[in-house]
Amino acid sequence: MDISSEVVSVLDEVLSLKGRASRFALDTPLLGAIPELDSMAVVALITAIEERFGFTVDDDEIDGSVFTSLGSLIDFVQGKLDT
Template sequence: MDIKGEVVAVLDEVLSLKGRARGFSLNTPLLGAIPELDSMAVVALITTLEERFGFTVDDDEIDGSVFASLASLIDFVQGKLAA
């Protein structure tokens, strides 16, 4: 499974970026840098990641650092899949 590709696809889909997410690098900042990523979008993003990858996220696992960059979000997903 191409985790990076799936995470980018989820970002693009949930935030309605119309393909812009495909241009993101691992260092692309997310929270605070992408206007579409507001608090409601974070909830939708987490829900979609849970559905797409088949894991559950507890409220205490999420803080701003998870959404700091594309790399931190991918690391979070990989950690959940490895658990």
């Protein structure tokens, strides 16, 4: 499984970006930069990531830094899979 492309796919689906996420680079800012990524979308995104990758995320594991950029989100998912 290619973690990066799966995360991009989840982003695109949850935020209804219609393929825009496929053009994101690792340093593409997310939170505060993508209008579709509001607080409700963050919850939906976390849920979708949990389902796609088969792990659970505790509230204390998540803060704004996870959603700083595409790269930080991918790093978070990779870290969860490595534990």
